[in-house]
Amino acid sequence: MQEIKDPILEQNGVRFFVKRDDLTHPEVSGNKWRKLKYNLLKAKEEGYSTLLTFGGAYSNHIHAFAAAGKLYGMKTIGVIRGEEHLPLNKTLSFATSQGMELTYLDRTSFRDYKAAIPKLREQFGDFYMAPMGGSNQLALEGVAELGEEINSFDQKVDYVCAACGTGGTLAGLINSIDTTTEIIGFPALKGGEFLYDDINEFLSSSENINTNWSLNTSYHFGGYAKKKPELLAFMENFKEKHNIELERIYTGKMMYGVIDLIKKGFFKRDSVIVALHSGGLQINR
Numbered sequence: 222m223q224e225i226k227d228p229i230l231e232q233n234g235v236r237f238f239v240k241r242d243d244l245t246h247p248e249v250s251g252n253k254w255r256k257l258k259y260n261l262l263k264a265k266e267e268g269y270s271t272l273l274t275f276g277g278a279y280s281n282h283i284h285a286f287a288a289a290g291k292l293y294g295m296k297t298i299g300v301i302r303g304e305e306h307l308p309l310n311k312t313l314s315f316a317t318s319q320g321m322e323l324t325y326l327d328r329t330s331f332r333d334y335k336a337a338i339p340k341l342r343e344q345f346g347d348f349y350m351a352p353m354g355g356s357n358q359l360a361l362e363g364v365a366e367l368g369e370e371i372n373s374f375d376q377k378v379d380y381v382c383a384a385c386g387t388g389g390t391l392a393g394l395i396n397s398i399d400t401t402t403e404i405i406g407f408p409a410l411k412g413g414e415f416l417y418d419d420i421n422e423f424l425s426s427s428e429n430i431n432t433n434w435s436l437n438t439s440y441h442f443g444g445y446a447k448k449k450p451e452l453l454a455f456m457e458n459f460k461e462k463h464n465i466e467l468e469r470i471y472t473g474k475m476m477y478g479v480i481d482l483i484k485k486g487f488f489k490r491d492s493v494i495v496a497l498h499s500g501g502l503q504i505n506r
């Protein structure tokens with residue numbers, strides 16, 4: 222937990238901490254490590270030697286999955302959205318350097334990627350499959366450990382803020398964070414309201430969840446991976462002031478949103494806010 226010091230925090234009567242999950246591991250960073258942990262253990266326990274997953278060509282999930290597979294001595298296959306482009310971009314060339322085998326699925330078929338599984342089994346034999354983005358019930362269990370770490374922080378936490386892609390990470394937090402803490406998710410995609418349904422679906426088999434959660438859909442900056450000068454300037458300034466690197470897809474937007482809400486007096490006075498740095502910095506390289 223890194224405390225952020227800034228006059229705007231004092232002016233608005235709040236304390237602000239960043240949970241540095243970006244520091245977990247240099248290649249399997251942030252929430253991807255949390256989400257993979259119990260999937261890897263299950264795959265090993267069930268005797269699989271090959272892991273397969275799906276993702277975009279710049280995906281943090283593909284990057285982390287390849288690195289984790291190598292660390293755990295398992296073969297990995299990445300099914301990438303779209304056509305092959307050579308030379309490979311940095312994310313995919315890193316993935317192959319970790320021993321990942323790449324295969325491609327055109328954009329139309331990718332929308333219904335689960336339909337491609339029988340064919341993939343014919344091609345690659347038996348494998349343990351982790352879904353797109355790595356979000357499943359086992360992922361929630363790994364994220365719950367992150368929630369427990371936040372619960373045991375020596376300050377009482379009033380708000381936890383996190384970026385959302387598939388919503389798996391937020392669901393894991395909702396599943397584990399104390400019910401006296403409010404949880405706010407910041408969708409990276411435009412039209413992120415659809416995540417209410419997806420998150421409720423992830424939580425459908427959970428009991429005693431924290432109902433004190435919501436999504437703030439105002440900070441998508443035009444949609445996934447759009448480069449907005451205002452966002453890039455914010456990230457640069459944040460890094461200069463606090464020595465924390467952000468990226469433009471998830472954590473930059475979320476952090477921009479949290480700071481903006483602090484300035485607007487959204488958070489109760491005398492409260493403690495925690496923002497999750499979910500990693501993903503490979504995209505900056």
Ligand SMILES: *Cc1c(COP(=O)(O)O)cnc(C)c1O
Binds near residue numbers: 385499501502
């Ligand atoms: C994948 C990712 C997310 C989104 O996580 P979900 O569980 O899919 O919502 C957030 N931040 C970073 C840095 C990520 O790589």
